[in-house]
Amino acid sequence: MAWMGKILGGTVGWSFGGPLGAVIGAAIGNHFDKNNFASSQFGQQQKNNLNQQEEKQTIFFTSIFSMLAKFAQADGTVSRSEIKTIDRFIKNELKLQGDARELAIRIFDEAKRKNNSFTEYAQQFYDNFKSEQTLVLGMFDLLMKVAVADDDFHHKEEEYIKKAKRIFKLNDSQYESIRSQYVETADLEKYYKILECSPEADFKEVKRKYRKKAKEFHPDNVIGKGLPEEFVDFAEQEFKKINDAYEKIKEHKTA
Incomplete structure (x- = not known):
């Protein structure tokens, strides 16, 4: 610093x-x-x-x-x-x-x-x-x-x-994506909100949303933008939440 x-x-x-x-x-x-x-x-x-x-x-x-x-x-x-x-x-x-x-x-x-x-x-x-x-x-x-x-x-x-x-x-989708992580919501519904997609979306759409969100919060991307170094660890935690949400939805969609 x-x-x-x-x-x-x-x-x-x-x-x-x-x-x-x-x-x-x-x-x-x-x-x-x-x-x-x-x-x-x-x-x-x-x-x-x-x-x-x-x-x-x-x-x-x-x-x-x-x-x-x-x-x-x-x-x-x-x-x-x-x-x-x-x-x-x-x-x-x-x-x-x-x-x-x-x-x-x-x-x-x-x-x-x-x-x-x-x-x-x-x-x-x-x-x-x-x-x-x-x-x-x-x-x-x-x-x-x-x-x-x-x-x-x-x-x-x-x-x-x-x-x-x-x-x-922030639009309503971004707002709900974050709010759902802290206000009690059914787990699967929460995961869809984190990725900002509908439960009715097919897996192709889920993957598209996931890739977009993951790119935004990927630590390498954060560093590349010249953002404060103090934010990198925080971005890594957000990145993990996005990955976890995708894996849970993938498990549900492909079961």
């Missing part, structure tokens, strides 16, 4: 502003560097010191934990199970340790304190990644995971999920 080393070292700034720029500026200025990194204004004064990919990674990283902070507050409280889910995501899926893990927590805490809305963070995220649908779908998947973390899909959380669907411009 070269971008993180540069930012934490106080040697560069970034050119993006908005609510996400304010969050990471506060997270770093208030905690990591009292001596070398004066404030978020330092970052605004030294623009374009991160290359395009590093800046993209910074926005991605900040977006995740800023959005999760507001989303976790949707039902009025941040529950222990939601915190555990986010911490597991930090440690197990993004494999963050040391300063990286601490920065993630600081961003989460700063975003909780700020008055910016979930919609503002989600919109800035989408504006930066709307051409990378794999990443957008992955973010939506994570939000669903946090929504059901406490085994209570609160109506306020569902409102935020629907806001994210609208902001991310």
Whole structure:
């Protein structure tokens, strides 16, 4: 994570502003560097010191934990199970340790304190990644995971999920494909929704849908697009879900 080393070292700034720029500026200025990194204004004064990919990674990283902070507050409280889910995501899926893990927590805490809305963070995220649908779908998947973390899909959380669907411009098929993995559904129905195809579809159509989805989430494809390296492990898990769904449907169709 070269971008993180540069930012934490106080040697560069970034050119993006908005609510996400304010969050990471506060997270770093208030905690990591009292001596070398004066404030978020330092970052605004030294623009374009991160290359395009590093800046993209910074926005991605900040977006995740800023959005999760507001989303976790949707039902009025941040529950222990939601915190555990986010911490597991930090440690197990993004494999963050040391300063990286601490920065993630600081961003989460700063975003909780700020008055910016979930919609503002989600919109800035989408504006930066709307051409990378794999990443957008992955973010939506994570939000669903946090929504059901406490085994209570609160109506306020569902409102935020629907806001994210609208902001991310997901169609109903994409929405159901992800939602079905977390909201109780008959197993076979869930597998069809993951592949975004109908139970009435013939096996040829199922295979076509599978290949399309598998290509989107194949780790090599994710790396090739220059997406943040922290997303690769998460994409691998999505890829596994797609393969599992295909195998279950194949078993049913060819029995």
